[in-house]
Amino acid sequence: MIGAMGRILLRDLRISMRQGSDIVVVVMFFVITVALFPFGVGPESNILARIAAGVVWVCAMLATLLSLDRMFLNDYEDGSLEQLALSPLPLFAVVLAKAAAHWLVTGLPLILAAPVLATLLNMAPEGYLTLFFVMLLGTPTLSLVGAIGASLTLGARRAGVLVSVLVLPLYIPVLIFAVGAIDAASMSLTARPHLLFLGAMLAGALPLAPWASAAAIRQALN
């Protein structure tokens, strides 16, 4: 079963790499939306430093959202998804493999871009290490929860808009604890409780999101 999940993961990665623009567009979107804030709020470094964590996270979420539609939609439209549903692998494992591939091509680039953008916003130097860990714990949850939204909107008109409305509210807990952790670290307090909550959310999403998403896909294929 692990071998078959690996095959799906590698296939999705290969497809994303050949359509390299997908990855670049997500990172560019992240960079540009963050870069808008100094223009909108003004270049006062103490104000930017205060909002840096929140801005980076909200923009990372929007960038993730932008890439959610390609998690299942292409496979749904060209018939691959029904063949995947008929593979020896349980649908649950198919979703898990596809969410992992999604994280590798969106979450990981966002993690790498985040410290650079935090510099742009003059984030407190104490927050950087925490920012890295928070992104590492939080972005997989975004991909997993996003998988639910992406599969629920299969076959719907204007799925991209619908997925935002469905998924963004579910991202709020991640946002609260992620920003809380970075703020705590910036003020030289312990970020541990926030990180534990993020870890707990990931641990919860890991079994529950693929299960919910698999049920939604079965419904979409019905």
Place this chain on the structure above:
Amino acid sequence: MPNSGTQSFTGEDLLCIRGERAVFAGLEFAVASGDALILSGPNGSGKSSLLRVMAGLLMPARGLLRRDGQPVTDDPEAHHTSLHYVGHLDAVKPVLSVAENLEFWAALKGDASHVASALETFDLQGLSDMSARLLSSGQRRRLNLARIAANPAPLWLLDEPAVGLDTASAAALTELIAAHRAQGGIAIVSTHTDLGINDAETLQLDDFALAAAA
């Protein structure tokens, strides 16, 4: 013997509802090892729906499918492993090459060692390194059909497999189905054209539409 898995495949009292309308009701069928069943009927009579029900993609509103007497819902993964379903969509990724496309599906079913011979069956060996984006619709269809030649599975569910095929490929498909049945496999095919499948039973789907209306 790869195809010795299934001796019989039966459906009892199947009811399929699409939207608000019963497409067919009280549908029964029984096929055994080596049999072929042709689904026929006008457009909208539920041929594709029945094949999707058989594959387990669509849940029947009522009724039961059994393989060797066991309801398929007892072990859906085992049912999926031992069937090939070819639907209207070709499941071909344009950014992958022809061989990569087939290798992925074959490996997912557990064995990618017959990819080359499967491509040859549908005369695609010369195109194996080509990007699938460049395939014509008939060639895409052949690539989709090559999946069934790449892995043995006792039950084949083919939805209009000959659509878009040239005569040579249609003949190759007929031959493939004959060889599959000779090995004890079951083929269930919906078609409007005569594929030349020998001594096949025919299931007329409009018969069951009447039962649904009554």
